[in-house]
Amino acid sequence: MYQPRVLTIQDISCFGKCSLTVALPIISAMGVETCIMPTAVLSTHTGGFTGYTWRDLTGDMRGIAAHWKSLDLKFDAIYTGYLGSAEQLRIVGEIFRDFGRGAVKLVDPVMGDKGKLYPGFSEEFAAGMAKLCGKADIIVPNLTEAAFMLGIPFEKAPHDESSIKDILVKLTGLGCRIAVLTGIIPDSSRQGVMAYDSATGEFCSYYSKNLDVKFHGTGDVFASAFCGAVAKKKPLPDALKTAVDFTVACIEKSMGDSEHTYGVRFEECLAEIADNRG
16 A cells, blocks of 8 residues: 655754654654654754754755755655745755655745744745745645735734635735635634635635634644645545644643643544544
């Protein structure tokens, strides 16, 4: 039986559940071979910690890609998460060019939340990320990231369906086929995602209960589960459901934890997502 192969490009935080330490186990548990290209190594993630160490691996990325090219490696999907510089955006564009044929290119444009860019990011970087999203097949921004890439005001909750649809159409105008917006809250009881496929002109959405709690790394959990489902060639509505249900299950497992900056207990839910690998 054929096993799909995914390449994921993002940083490694040695402590704290996000980026590659989330993507590798989740996508692997879904029965997908998961290859990694680390962009940096951090002692902890940057959300809620100070004094962390950071080793930039930008200088290694082209060498890794060149070796892979000599081996004629092929991927079924390429998934990018946190990218820390304009140079990394350029390198990922080159990787899309060299390894993207036959691969679904999925970009999670990690750079902001709650209407603000994360420290260290600028509007110029957001413009560069928008260009990278134009080279992708699927993008999964939150509303903050969408606003900065499109140069529009941040949409606060509760979210109007027609406004969200308008944003999704504008996002596909960047050049991608499918745009998925995360963190959609139509009312106080529901939270979920909405997507638009520009090739078919169809919208779809999936909502779960609004748990009204914030854990670090849940966006990475969602994107990883979604990527695994896409690599398994699940239809878009099914991939959204898989990713949302898994993310909610991880949050529910973690509700009793006093420290939310560490991330969610996704490890306790891996068996659940492994059961849905077909």
